[in-house]
Amino acid sequence: MTAPLKHSDPITVDVALGDRAYDIVIGRDVLPSLGGRVAALRPGARTAIVTDRNVAKHWLEKTEASLAEAGIATSRVIVEEGEGSKTYAGLEQVSEALIAAKIERNDLVIALGGGVVGDLAGFAAAILRRGVDFVQVPTSLLAQVDSSVGGKTGINSPKGKNLLGAFHQPVLVVADTAVLDTLSPRQFRAGYAEVAKYGVLGDEAFFAWLETNHADIFAGGAAREHAIATSCRAKAAIVARDERETGERALLNLGHTFGHALEAATGFSDRLFHGEGVSVGMVLAAELSAQLGMIAEQDAMRVRRHLAEVGLPTHLQDIAGFSQEGLADADALMALMAQDKKVKRGRLTFILLGAVGGAVIAPDVEPSLVRDFLQAKLERRA
Numbered sequence: 001m002t003a004p005l006k007h008s009d010p011i012t013v014d015v016a017l018g019d020r021a022y023d024i025v026i027g028r029d030v031l032p033s034l035g036g037r038v039a040a041l042r043p044g045a046r047t048a049i050v051t052d053r054n055v056a057k058h059w060l061e062k063t064e065a066s067l068a069e070a071g072i073a074t075s076r077v078i079v080e081e082g083e084g085s086k087t088y089a090g091l092e093q094v095s096e097a098l099i100a101a102k103i104e105r106n107d108l109v110i111a112l113g114g115g116v117v118g119d120l121a122g123f124a125a126a127i128l129r130r131g132v133d134f135v136q137v138p139t140s141l142l143a144q145v146d147s148s149v150g151g152k153t154g155i156n157s158p159k160g161k162n163l164l165g166a167f168h169q170p171v172l173v174v175a176d177t178a179v180l181d182t183l184s185p186r187q188f189r190a191g192y193a194e195v196a197k198y199g200v201l202g203d204e205a206f207f208a209w210l211e212t213n214h215a216d217i218f219a220g221g222a223a224r225e226h227a228i229a230t231s232c233r234a235k236a237a238i239v240a241r242d243e244r245e246t247g248e249r250a251l252l253n254l255g256h257t258f259g260h261a262l263e264a265a266t267g268f269s270d271r272l273f274h275g276e277g278v279s280v281g282m283v284l285a286a287e288l289s290a291q292l293g294m295i296a297e298q299d300a301m302r303v304r305r306h307l308a309e310v311g312l313p314t315h316l317q318d319i320a321g322f323s324q325e326g327l328a329d330a331d332a333l334m335a336l337m338a339q340d341k342k343v344k345r346g347r348l349t350f351i352l353l354g355a356v357g358g359a360v361i362a363p364d365v366e367p368s369l370v371r372d373f374l375q376a377k378l379e380r381r382a
């Protein structure tokens with residue numbers, strides 16, 4: 001696609017899960033339509049909005065106004081910003097607040113925020129009274145293209161990320177692309193890694209389109225809606241075929257085995273955002289695929305070139321404090337990867353590339369090979 005896109009009516013993507021099917025509504029300035037959509041979906045339901053302090057500052061009043069206009073009663077639950085809320089303590093805070101707000105089986109929890117809020121509020125909804133429906137209103141690019149869609153909810157254990165959770169699908173996702181204008185450039189870029197992931201894993205034409213159109217996505221042009229809708233369509237199709245990740249849904253983890261280990265090695269801190277870990281991880285997966293002869297070196301270089309062009313980290317050495325203990329250590333990274341949920345009976349599963357746009361599940365990669373590969377990458381001169 002070369003002609004510039006124009007902003008259009010909201011785009012609706014269907015997540016085809018039978019009697020649990022739901023819509024993802026994507027568009028610039030769709031947030032004010034939330035109340036009407038919720039009222040149509042669940043007449044008479046009361047709602048509780050779970051959000052974080054920072055998102056509340058920008059978007060809570062607008063969200064409440066939309067619900068009030070549709071005659072919907074609402075209460076608010078505000079957690080601290082950041083991964084620190086995706087904990088037992090955060091879950092207790094949200095669950096107790098929902099109980100205090102008298103949210104019942106026919107009511108709705110509304111997750112207004114990024115991935116942390118969506119995962120936390122979704123999990124609280126999954127266990128409250130053995131399951132209350134919830135709506136996702138994602139406010140980060142990462143949440144709009146990935147975490148708000150597909151029903152993965154959960155919290156972290158001190159022993160690892162997302163180790164406690166449930167599959168609990170939302171009943172509606174409303175993604176307002178204008179909301180992304182308040183993200184820092186770094187946060188937006190980190191979310192963009194997940195957009196690029198859909199091209200790299202299953203859609204070469206989309207990846208080529210991103211190579212040409214990324215500037216308009218960052219600038220908030222109509223390409224942004226197109227990119228988000230294309231990403232959501234790709235995810236919705238995979239989730240509809242493999243909701244519980246018994247097979248192909250694992251492809252969505254491209255870049256995540258390396259990425260999660262890097263996040264853990266940096267203490268899940270601001271040194272490395274999730275999407276930045278996915279960016280470095282995706283390049284490592286491409287390079288490992290090239291080393292294994294599955295793709296050409298140029299293909300791996302193409303993936304790196306695009307991610308680097310938009311300003312994402314692509315080398316281990318790009319990560320802040322690279323030489324600190326735990327990160328520049330192949331054995332430590334291997335130990336962290338062994339904690340990954342994708343480990344089955346001690347065997348490491350990687351998502352590798354058979355082509356740009358053709359990811360494959362490699363269920364039994366030889367650990368010593370990965371270790372030596374990482375060691376060579378760590379020895380690369382910064």
Ligand code: GLY
Nearest residue numbers: 146150152249252
């Ligand atoms: N974020 C990967 C998935 O939803 O399966």
